[in-house]
Amino acid sequence: MEDFCRECPKIELHAHLNGSLSERTIQKLSHLEGAPHLYDEWQVAINHGQHRTLAECFEMFKAVHALTVTPEAVRLATSDVITDFEKDGVIYLELRSTPREVKGRMNKEQYVDAIIDAILSHQGSIVVRLLLSVDRRQGPAEAEHTLKIALDARKKHPELVVGLDLSGDPTAGALDLFLPTLSKARDQGLGVVVHCGEVPNNPEVMEMLRFAPDRLGHVTCLHPELGGCQQQWDALLASKIPVEVCLTSNLRCKTVPTYEKHHLRHLLSAGHPVALATDDKGVFCSDLSAEFLVAAKTFDLSQHDLRNLSLAAVNFCLAPPELKEKLRLHFD
Ligand code: 6MZ
Secondary structure, eight states, rough: OOHHHHHEEEEEEEEEEGGGHHHHHHHHHHHHTTHHHHHHHHHHHHHHGGGOOOHHHHHHHHHHHHTTSSSHHHHHHHHHHHHHHHHHEEEEEEEEEEEOBBBBBOOHHHHHHHHHHHHHOOOOOOOEEEEEEEEETHHHHHHHHHHHHHHHHHHTTTTTTEEEEESOOOOOOOOHHHHHHHHHHTTTOOEEEEEOHHHHHHHHHHHHHHHHOSSSEETTTTTTTOOOHHHHHHHHHHHHOOOOOHHHHHHHTTTOOTTSSHHHHHHHHTOOEEEEEBHHHHHTTHHHHHHHHHHHHHTTOOOOHHHHHHHHHHSSSSSSSSHHHHHHTTTT
């Protein structure tokens, strides 16, 4: 089963760039920055993907952000992450990242250009697409700036920049602040994906479902057994919006108590569209094959079930029909 999970073609739809850096990449970046102590600090902080609260997970991102501070570092990080996913059998990757400015070293446009540069210069067969993330800790003006960067980048690389993501600390900000920007993105033909219900928040969840993004991330606290309520869960199932499921991330952030109690069980039994994803493979010490294996072991899935799950994720890619057709051929 382990070999099957690795060899099965996979579609990764929920991966944050800075959360996805491997130990080797962190080591290279700390050398590049001339600051080996940053690698040591990261090693102590990561402690092999130990379980920590969601708030502590967000502290981890600071340790990584201290290393991706120049266009050169961002290029290296992106290039390594793409290679990691390709080695893991991922044939299509939607990578997302929050444009970041580092005073005196790079602005947000240069940050995004560096990612695009790395994607374009990657030699391999994996197809990579980019979404820009709006961080909930930001305000509406910054969200608008991110949308502008996405639209400008799409003008230059129409196939490559495919959407906007709303992510960041789920206890910060309010959906209302960002809905105008997300609506504009949709009107401009960008895909919109939204982190939903990582912490219990009934009014916001219902508002997100009404907004109907292309995909929802996590939906952790919607089921009545996980801090949600029947009304929310029923609304999710009725919406048929595909869910990006991040098993290990949810477990390690302690938003689900065990794999067995993960809401994937209920999503599968309802036949709801789902795509397994890593979220932050570096921070949670996982990869997509490992997520497949956990799903198989926990929910008693056969190789046939896993193949179908992986193939179904093609339907939810922010990609044109011709590309989806090409991806499906890998499964034959
Ligand atoms: C919400 C998350 C996240 O954008 O700097 N991020 N947002 N929930 C999660 N679940 C654990 N994991 C990552 O990658 C890191 C950023 O992605 C978001 C956070 O805003 C984090 O700072 P980038 O490439």
